[in-house]
Amino acid sequence: MKLARLLYASRLNPETDPNQLARIHETANTRNAKHNVSGILIFGNDQFLQLLEGAPTDINKLYLNISRDPRNFDHLLLDYSEISERQFEAWAMKLVLITPKQQAQLKQFQPQEDFEPLKMNAEIALKFCSFLRDRNSLAG
Numbered sequence: 001m002k003l004a005r006l007l008y009a010s011r012l013n014p015e016t017d018p019n020q021l022a023r024i025h026e027t028a029n030t031r032n033a034k035h036n037v038s039g040i041l042i043f044g045n046d047q048f049l050q051l052l053e054g055a056p057t058d059i060n061k062l063y064l065n066i067s068r069d070p071r072n073f074d075h076l077l078l079d080y081s082e083i084s085e086r087q088f089e090a091w092a093m094k095l096v097l098i099t100p101k102q103q104a105q106l107k108q109f110q111p112q113e114d115f116e117p118l119k120m121n122a123e124i125a126l127k128f129c130s131f132l133r134d135r136n137s138l139a140g
């Protein structure tokens with residue numbers, strides 16, 4: 001089966017109730033598990049960075065859905081690639097909130113910048129996702 005990975009950045013709609021983050025995560029976990037989609041959603045400084053992997057048709061439909069979701073806007077597609085295997089198969093959707101600790105860890109990859117996915121280089125963004133995956137799987 002063909003597999004694709006999509007990476008994008010977007011901005012939280014300031015009118016969105018902060019509780020919506022938990023709702024989004026819940027929906028993502030349930031729906032992604034059904035559609036065999038895996039990935040990570042990182043949130044900080046009012047911006048999202050999300051990596052989705054799965055069948056290309058599922059990933060494309062989902063990105064279309066998310067880009068129409070009024071809870072976020074300013075979508076920027078950072079990367080879309082065909083992949084040979086999943087790297088985030090353990091998670092239907094892992095939510096990571098950027099804390100000062102993660103912010104400091106990101107400095108290894110981009111010393112000058114804060115977490116601002118809309119300005120992020122795609123390669124660095126991918127490396128940061130993998131770094132968080134490794135950290136979180138080590139943490140159990």
Ligand SMILES: Cc1cc2nc3c(=O)[nH]c(=O)nc-3n(C[C@H](O)[C@H](O)[C@H](O)COP(=O)(O)O)c2cc1C
Pocket residue numbers: 010024027028029031032041048050062065066067069071072093
């Ligand atoms: C930043 C963000 C990330 C989201 N990630 C996912 C996701 O990974 N999977 C998912 O099914 N929905 C996700 N959603 C929710 C979708 O936009 C949409 O509400 C959901 O897929 C339900 O679509 P439906 O109303 O057409 O059933 C996300 C929404 C936002 C704002």
